[in-house]
Amino acid sequence: MASVELKNVSKTFGRVEAVRDVSLTVNDREFVVFVGPSGCGKSTLLRMIAGLESVSSGEVCIGGRPMNNVAAADRGIAMVFQSYALYPHMSVAENMGFALKMLGTARAEIDRKVVEAAAILRLEELLSRKPRELSGGQRQRVAIGRAIVRKPDVFLFDEPLSNLDADLRAQMRVEIARLHRQLETTMIYVTHDQVEAMTLADRIVILDKGRVVQQGRPLDLHERPANRFVAGFLGQPRMNFLPAVAERVGDAIAFRLAADRQPLFSTREGLRLAPGGTAEIGVRPNAISLVEDKGIAAEIVLVERLGGTSLLYLKVDGLPQLVTVELQGKPAATIGSSVRFRFDPADAHVFDGQGRSCRL
Numbered sequence: 105m106a107s108v109e110l111k112n113v114s115k116t117f118g119r120v121e122a123v124r125d126v127s128l129t130v131n132d133r134e135f136v137v138f139v140g141p142s143g144c145g146k147s148t149l150l151r152m153i154a155g156l157e158s159v160s161s162g163e164v165c166i167g168g169r170p171m172n173n174v175a176a177a178d179r180g181i182a183m184v185f186q187s188y189a190l191y192p193h194m195s196v197a198e199n200m201g202f203a204l205k206m207l208g209t210a211r212a213e214i215d216r217k218v219v220e221a222a223a224i225l226r227l228e229e230l231l232s233r234k235p236r237e238l239s240g241g242q243r244q245r246v247a248i249g250r251a252i253v254r255k256p257d258v259f260l261f262d263e264p265l266s267n268l269d270a271d272l273r274a275q276m277r278v279e280i281a282r283l284h285r286q287l288e289t290t291m292i293y294v295t296h297d298q299v300e301a302m303t304l305a306d307r308i309v310i311l312d313k314g315r316v317v318q319q320g321r322p323l324d325l326h327e328r329p330a331n332r333f334v335a336g337f338l339g340q341p342r343m344n345f346l347p348a349v350a351e352r353v354g355d356a357i358a359f360r361l362a363a364d365r366q367p368l369f370s371t372r373e374g375l376r377l378a379p380g381g382t383a384e385i386g387v388r389p390n391a392i393s394l395v396e397d398k399g400i401a402a403e404i405v406l407v408e409r410l411g412g413t414s415l416l417y418l419k420v421d422g423l424p425q426l427v428t429v430e431l432q433g434k435p436a437a438t439i440g441s442s443v444r445f446r447f448d449p450a451d452a453h454v455f456d457g458q459g460r461s462c463r464l
């Protein structure tokens with residue numbers, strides 16, 4: 105069993121509260137991704153699990169055993185860093201076997217494990233090369249190989265793909281997902297890249313200012329964000345937020361744009377929202393369509409054609425930010441022309457003045 109349990113874990117550096125009272129359990133064999141903006145505390149949380157950072161208060165358990173006073177080397181974990189931290193003078197095979205050599209493992213045993221890990225990572229042909237003779241992606245695979253040979257109970261990844269270009273990142277993402285299926289080991293992965301989080305995670309934990317703001321399955325978080333922060337963080341292109349006013353009309357609530365009072369939509373769904381209050385309507389760019397009439401009036405200010413899809417940026421009178429619309433294909437769209445747009449009320453997220461989701 106290699107579950108990881110955090111009980112009321114906090115970390116302060118002087119006056120900075122990097123992690124505040126985090127409690128969560130990572131189940132055996134689960135792939136959990138910690139995600140959040142720069143400085144939210146995700147690396148510190150991972151480093152406390154690794155034993156590279158002490159906890160200021162609370163407790164870290166791995167496999168049910170308290171770990172606060174256990175050295176990093178004795179926690180049964182292996183960590184993969186963003187900077188691959190390979191030894192430049194050693195070959196790939198020596199780099200991968202180094203930790204085992206330090207543990208006094210027999211040479212034949214080391215060789216066997218290195219060859220096994222090299223096969224998993226498709227590094228067989230490269231075992232005698234030096235790190236400088238490898239591409240970035242190959243170096244990162246060696247760094248992962250070095251973790252695999254130790255057969256850890258838990259893998260910890262700290263932004264392992266950030267130094268790679270977009271293509272390689274996508275390839276390595278697939279490799280890491282395959283690795284998890286093959287090794288069936290608990291993995292905790294830190295990233296600020298929401299695509300990595302969405303595609304790799306069994307469960308995403310979203311952090312902001314040292315706290316967990318929401319956790320759950322990737323698509324659940326995407327479809328039912330608890331607040332504006334999560335809604336804006338997950339999903340590419342980013343969700344649009346339209347400042348709105350809400351009025352009660354009979355048993356429905358009608359929303360209008362705060363800027364110019366254009367009607368947005370009305371709904372009979374139960375919402376936790378004070379009547380007459382202000383709200384923000386969140387709509388994803390792919391949930392918006394252009395219509396002939398009865399939509400919200402806007403002007404096209406920019407068009408980005410991406411091949412399969414196109415992004416239109418619309419200016420609405422009085423609204424400071426542009427509205428992003430994602431359309432399939434190559435729609436005829438001219439900068440400067442007037443258009444109307446709409447969205448299905450079912451695709452609208454309603455957030456109250458504090459940014460909380462108003463869904464009941």
Ligand code: ATP
Binds near residue numbers: 120141149
């Ligand atoms: P990034 O994505 O930029 O790496 P992060 O979410 O991983 O950010 P952390 O590195 O965990 O964030 O840092 C959380 C907070 O703690 C930040 O405000 C950071 O400046 C602070 N911090 C981290 N390590 C230290 C340290 N050794 N001494 C002082 N402050 C630190």
